[in-house]
Amino acid sequence: MHHNEKECECTGDCAENGECNCKETGDDCCNENNSGVCDCDSDDCCEDNGASGCDCDEADDCCCDGGNIQVNKPAPGFTLEGIDKEGVKKYGLSDYKGKWLVLYFYPLDFTFVCPTEVTEFSKRLKEFEKLDTKVLGCSTDSVHSHKAWLKELGDLGYPLLSDMTHEVSKRYQVLLEDEGVAQRGLFIIDPEGELRYQVVHDFDVGRNVDEVLRVLEALQNGGLCQVGWKPGDKTLKEK
Numbered sequence: 001m002h003h004n005e006k007e008c009e010c011t012g013d014c015a016e017n018g019e020c021n022c023k024e025t026g027d028d029c030c031n032e033n034n035s036g037v038c039d040c041d042s043d044d045c046c047e048d049n050g051a052s053g054c055d056c057d058e059a060d061d062c063c064c065d066g067g068n069i070q071v072n073k074p075a076p077g078f079t080l081e082g083i084d085k086e087g088v089k090k091y092g093l094s095d096y097k098g099k100w101l102v103l104y105f106y107p108l109d110f111t112f113v114c115p116t117e118v119t120e121f122s123k124r125l126k127e128f129e130k131l132d133t134k135v136l137g138c139s140t141d142s143v144h145s146h147k148a149w150l151k152e153l154g155d156l157g158y159p160l161l162s163d164m165t166h167e168v169s170k171r172y173q174v175l176l177e178d179e180g181v182a183q184r185g186l187f188i189i190d191p192e193g194e195l196r197y198q199v200v201h202d203f204d205v206g207r208n209v210d211e212v213l214r215v216l217e218a219l220q221n222g223g224l225c226q227v228g229w230k231p232g233d234k235t236l237k238e239k
Contacts, residue, residue, distance in 0.1 A: 069173055075103075075187065075195040076171040080138065082159035083146045091136065091159055093193065100133040100220070101189040102212060105163075105174045105182035109141045109149040113206045117184075120209050122156040127213055131220060138163055140181055174200060188216055 069076055079092040093101075104121070106114045121128075121135050128135055138161040141149075146160045161168075163182065169175035174185035184201035196219050201207055218225040223235030 069171070069195060069198070071195050071198060073195060074193055075189045076168070078168040078171070080161040080163055080168060081143050082136070082138075082161040083143045083150065084157075084159040085155045088143050088147075091161055093189070096134055096189070097193060098191045100131065100191060100216065102128065102133060102135045102186065102216070103138065103172075103189060104136070104184075104186040104207070105138050105169060105172065106184055107181045107203060108139060109145045110152075113204065114139075115149075115153060117206045117209075118156065118160070119153060120206075122153075122158065124209050124213070125157045128216075131213075131216055133216060134158070136161055138168065138182065140164060140166055140169060140175075186212065188212075188219065190219070 075093060077093045079090055081088055082091045102121075104117070106117060108114060118137055121137065125135065135158040137156075137158065139146075140163050142164055143162045146162060150156070150160070163169050166175050166177070166180060169182040170177075172185055172187065174183040175181075176183060184203065184205070184207060186197075186199050186201075186207055187195060188197035190196050197215050199207070214230055217231045218229055221231075221235060224237070225233075226236050229235070
């Protein structure tokens with residue numbers, strides 16, 4: 001069993017020598033102030049391979065809920081219902097092991113900026129496929145809302161996920177709790193389940209798919225990519 005550590009604040013009887021020792025899934029010793037270390041030992045709490053850190057598929061089954069996310073650390077695990085042209089089914093981070101993944105959050109269906117982003121990812125999907133990369137969109141809307149919206153947008157070629165419980169948006173730290181919607185967060189996750197890139201936009205500003213593809217290719221390149229690097233450019237050499 002691997003130990004998956006998440007940052008958290010230890011309170012009450014759980015705190016021991018400045019660390020948060022959560023031996024049972026019911027030990028609710030972490031909160032969202034994110035300080036200290038939560039050491040999850042329970043089989044119900046952590047994945048054996050550690051590929052997605054502390055994999056909390058239920059709101060109350062893990063003491064690590066609310067920990068910080070960070071580039072070059074395991075991406076938070078998730079399992080959510082989603083919809084595409086084939087219908088509704090569940091999608092999980094573990095389904096994409098061995099693939100690159102672009103996971104993006106958007107505020108709401110049937111709005112103004114969101115459909116421009118959602119459809120642009122669809123138009124550029126073949127470019128992501130050439131890079132062995134899957135795309136997932138996600139909002140706090142229901143799958144029924146997604147289904148109705150897709151009648152307007154048409155087949156996207158990739159799924160829209162439903163985070164109605166807000167747990168995944170919160171885990172990726174893009175949830176505006178007062179409004180119950182996700183910010184425009186975008187995350188690139190590598191084939192090992194590690195978070196390699198994250199960005200969050202203001203509601204009023206759509207994301208640039210060209211830039212997402214540029215960063216994705218830079219990450220896959222594996223070299224030192226200078227400012228403004230684009231595919232075909234030389235990379236820097238370490239001294």
